[in-house]
Amino acid sequence: MADPPRTPLSVREQPPGKGAPAPALPARRQDDLRRYLPGVEPERQLTDWGRSERVESLLDRTLVEFYYRYWFRAEVEGIENVPAGGGALLVSNHSGALPPDAVMIGKALREEHPHPRPLNITVEHFFKGYPGLSMLIPKIGCVAAHPANVHRLLYDEQQLVLVFPEGRKGSEKLYKDRYQLRRFGRGGFVEAAMRAQVPIVPVCVVGAEEAQPIFAQLKLLKKLTGLLYVPLTPTFPHLGPLGMLGYLPAKFKLRFLEPIHFDDEGMHEDKGLVQTTAHEVRARIQDGLFDMVSKRESVWFG
Amino acid sequence: MPSQRILITGLSTYWGGRLAQALEADPSIDAIIGVDNEEPSVELERTEYVKVGTQHALLRRVVDAAEIDTVVDTRLVVDSATTSSRKAHENNVIGTMNILAACSGADSTVRKVVFKSSSYFYGSGQDDPAFFDESMGRPHPPRTPIERDILEAEASVAEFADTSPSVNVTVLRFANVLGPRVRTSHIELFSLPAVPMILGFDPRYQFVHEDDVVHALEHATQRQLPGVYNVAADGVLALTEVAGLLGKPYAPILPPWGTGIAAGVMRRIGLNFPSEMLAQLRFGRGLDNRRYKAAGFEYGYTSREAVLALAEHLRLHPLLRSSAEPYRYEREVEEFLRWSPNVRNGTRRPAPVSGQARGAGLTAGPPVDHYDDLRPDEIISLISSLEPEALRALREYENGHHGRAAVIEAIDSAVARSQASGGAPGA
Structure with missing residues (x-):
């Protein structure tokens, strides 16, 4: 029996230093609604997503700056793999009880990229329902991981989106499982990138596992607080909620891998291709992690 | 075929009246007939008012007799504070059903139905997308009576559209309306000295100015736009931002847990939080408004400008209240002006004497x-x-x-x- 024809997975090499040119998008639908996106009102301090430049830059100049530069001493390679224009989906491994990786990736883009762009971090719907967190989370550039949200950001607004396909399976895993990638969801992130016809940029983060090792999950406290999970870390919960920010000074290394491009229309409808690509992305990140960990001489000094 | 003989249901609602006024200015429209169970609340020149029962059971005869080609339904109740839930159900579900029945049938003259719906259709939930588009349903079934009614009414409109392919059915889902003349529960809350909020939540809100609502209805009446459209102004504001634009502090007086109970207590002391509003105060809602813009509609206000317009009204309202005299419908006068052979100068009315002067x-x-x-x-x-x-x-x-x-x-x-x-x- 002949296999149905499959769209080939095109993995195009990008010359370093040259941002991927946004491919000429064919008219995908009769009614391309992108030109009807609302304009920016300069008087406003929030975007339509609820993002606040004021809150973000305040945190960026203080807490994030401190952790990025002095505490984790982050080292970045391959930043040129993040395109300077157009949408792109960043896919990363995920770890740490209050994961510092997302913020560090965002900071790396602002600090090291020739064209710094805001990064949209996808988070669980849970945060929208938790008092206090629901006020803060959108202000610093997090959006709920809804397929429609990701598509609007990638395709309509041509922005950068960071996803953690491991989800909370990644951030709640224990120290003994460090750098072992969990299952990559159901490949929804690949579908999103293919539908929006934007590249996927795999990202490897080393250091977050040691910065906040999780020794156990506290089931009872989780029930009492209604949080997603309550981990036992070196500083939490015995030092109170601020103990969540008590990271150990592990050396952070971030590596942006070569982008994977999806130029053909309708690729997202091929479920087999979506799964294959998801495995491929996962394998690349896993290989990158093992490579970085094996080259590392010290957890604390790199 | 352009609309020439228009029937507006809900003439005495704010929207019905405003729409009739707007359509009167269009000379290509032959006849405007408004039905409702209450008398019109705005001054109308050539719109004919027919009093009908809440259930609109006899509407068929009006439609047939006047050879109506376009029905605009502006009568949906979307704010449970305005009426009892039973009356709202009667109006929203039974009324809609009967109005659609009056438009259906092989020999019906109706070629277009414009239905005013609400973004409460989508509800507000934790796992909502940031921007609802018209193809999305709500992730969870509704819990409040008004939202159930809206869903049921829209379901019967959708069924009508399916079974009557020759009729152009437009459904407009409006975001929360703001404006100086309309009264809604949200405007009431925004008129308080501080904007009440649920502790720990800063929901995203999208608004539409009352003038844009009227223009949107008019736009749909004058064109062939089958399908569902969101009508919401550009810009989604956080509630704290709204409070800032209104120049008011915000007061997180509702607790994050037991919100419904607390709202019940507040109701006792005169702060009205309708049940369908509580979910919105928690999770907010954003709409994708691009489809109606692509259909040629242009908004006069952004969400931010709508809030600013309301803010100015709230600031000046205590000063200017005396200048406007409410209109009162008097059947004999209206009939005299329309039909008496002794009226010489057409539809011109004596200018109302200003109460101030x-x-x-x-x-x-x-x-x-x-x-x-x-x-x-x-x-x-x-x-x-x-x-x-x-x-x-x-x-x-x-x-x-x-x-x-x-x-x-x-x-x-x-x-x-x-x-x-x-x-x-x-x-």
């Missing part, structure tokens, strides 16, 4: 409500909007009661200005 010179009381509570700078900002005769009365009153030199000077210069620009001095 009439009462200004006679009463000993202040010419403007709450005048004595106003600060001088507030009075001065108000002066430019007054007629010369009202100014004169104001000057007399100020002279006799307060005698503030700055105010009198401002009045004098305003009078001089109006005379210099050829304004006729009043009687």
Whole structure:
């Protein structure tokens, strides 16, 4: 029996230093609604997503700056793999009880990229329902991981989106499982990138596992607080909620891998291709992690 | 075929009245007929009002007799504070069903139905997308009676559209309406000295200005736009941002847990939080408004501008309240003006006598409500909007009661200005 024809997975090499040119998008639908996106009102301090430049830059100049530069001493390679224009989906491994990786990736883009762009971090719907967190989370550039949200950001607004396909399976895993990638969801992130016809940029983060090792999950406290999970870390919960920010000074290394491009229309409808690509992305990140960990001489000094 | 014979249901609602006024200006429309169970609340020139029961059971005869080609349904109740849930259900579900029944049938003359719906269709939930588009349903079934009604009404409209392919059915889902004349529960909350919130939540809100609502209905009436469209102005604001634009502090008076119970207590002391509003105060809602824009509609206001317009109204309302006289429908007068052979000059009406001008010179009381509570700078900002005769009365009153030199000077210069620009001095 002949296999149905499959769209080939095109993995195009990008010359370093040259941002991927946004491919000429064919008219995908009769009614391309992108030109009807609302304009920016300069008087406003929030975007339509609820993002606040004021809150973000305040945190960026203080807490994030401190952790990025002095505490984790982050080292970045391959930043040129993040395109300077157009949408792109960043896919990363995920770890740490209050994961510092997302913020560090965002900071790396602002600090090291020739064209710094805001990064949209996808988070669980849970945060929208938790008092206090629901006020803060959108202000610093997090959006709920809804397929429609990701598509609007990638395709309509041509922005950068960071996803953690491991989800909370990644951030709640224990120290003994460090750098072992969990299952990559159901490949929804690949579908999103293919539908929006934007590249996927795999990202490897080393250091977050040691910065906040999780020794156990506290089931009872989780029930009492209604949080997603309550981990036992070196500083939490015995030092109170601020103990969540008590990271150990592990050396952070971030590596942006070569982008994977999806130029053909309708690729997202091929479920087999979506799964294959998801495995491929996962394998690349896993290989990158093992490579970085094996080259590392010290957890604390790199 | 353009609409020429239009039937508006819900004429006495704010929207029905405004839409009829707007359509009256279009000379290509032959007939505008409005039905409702209450009398119209706005002044209309050539719209005919027919009183019908809440269930609109006899509507078929009106439609057939007048050979209506377009039905605009503006009567949906979307705010449970305005009526009891049973009346709302009667109106929203049974009424819609009967109106659609009056439009269906092989021999029906109706070619277009415009249905005013609400973004409460989507609800507000934790796992909502940030922007609902028209193809999305709500992730969870509704919990409040009003939302259930809206879903049921829309379901019957969708069924009607399926079974009547020759009829152009447009459904408009409106975001929360703001404006100086319309009254909604949200506007009531925004009129409080502080904007109430649920502790720990800053929901995203999208609004639409009342004028844009009328224009959107008019737009759909004049064109062939089958399908569902979101009508919401550009810009999604956080509630704290709304409070900032209104110039008010925000007060997280509702607890994050047990919100419904607390809202019940608040209701006792006069703070009305309708049940369908609580989810929105928690999770908010954003709409993708691009489809209607692609259909050629242009908004006059962004969400931010709609809030600013409301803010200005709330600031000036205590001052200007006296100038408007509410319209009262009197059947005999309306019939005389429309049908009597003795009416010579067509549809022209005698200009309504302004309550301000009439009462200004006679009463000993202040010419403007709450005048004595106003600060001088507030009075001065108000002066430019007054007629010369009202100014004169104001000057007399100020002279006799307060005698503030700055105010009198401002009045004098305003009078001089109006005379210099050829304004006729009043009687």
